[in-house]
Amino acid sequence: MSLLRCESISKSFKDAESEVNILQDVSIDVFDGETLAILGSSGSGKSTLLHILATLDSPDRGEIFFEDVRLNSLNQKKQAAFRNKNLGFVYQFHHLLPEFTAQENVAMPLLIGDMDKRTALAKAKEGLHRVGLSHRLAHKPSQLSGGERQRVAIARALVNSPKIIMADEPTGNLDADNSEHIFELIQSINKELNTAFIIVTHDQSLAQKLDRTLFLKKGKLEALV
């Protein structure tokens, strides 16, 4: 059985004059522990697709299933609870909260999920250790390098032990060395914890490190050969 499945997702954006079809009948199956890259030119709809898969946006048509739960029929409150428990999301520009430390940022999904603060902070510390940032617990995002911030964002996505993490250009604003390190980190997490990943990237050489690559073009998703 697939872990995450979407069937015939379509999405268009309308303004006063026109309607633009961004996604047309897109279907994907992601299996337990699989790592998947999504490539596509700028504006092809990669972020839109990832947001829909993560229930951060809704499709015009089509369905999304996580295991046997039909996500798009849940109400918003249930979707938020579902995300908090089952999904990790990494944004291109980390989206860390500036006034909180790295440790507090990583603890945030647990605190939102009503875990007591002491346990949440202890788990956040473990998570930062996993991404190689034990020495940066008390640093705020502005005191971290770009690569370190993305590591914190990955630790935050991982803190609830989700079965899948989605990342929207997690290396988009990093240099080649840091990008390589982030991909190595993703691979080590995948190996050790069997976490599945869907990663949107522009970088074909990094995408090749993953199990499977799909290409989004003119609203359709194609396997890259």
Ligand SMILES: Nc1ncnc2c1ncn2[C@@H]1O[C@H](COP(=O)(O)OP(=O)(O)OP(=O)(O)O)[C@@H](O)[C@H]1O
């Ligand atoms: N809320 C919105 N309203 C109107 N149009 C939108 C909206 N969100 C996205 N779009 C349009 O949909 C298209 C796809 O956007 P999307 O952000 O998914 O592209 P992308 O593939 O992630 O691009 P990039 O590589 O630059 O991040 C773009 O043309 C964008 O302008």
Ligand SMILES: [Mg+2]
């Ligand atoms: Mg995008």
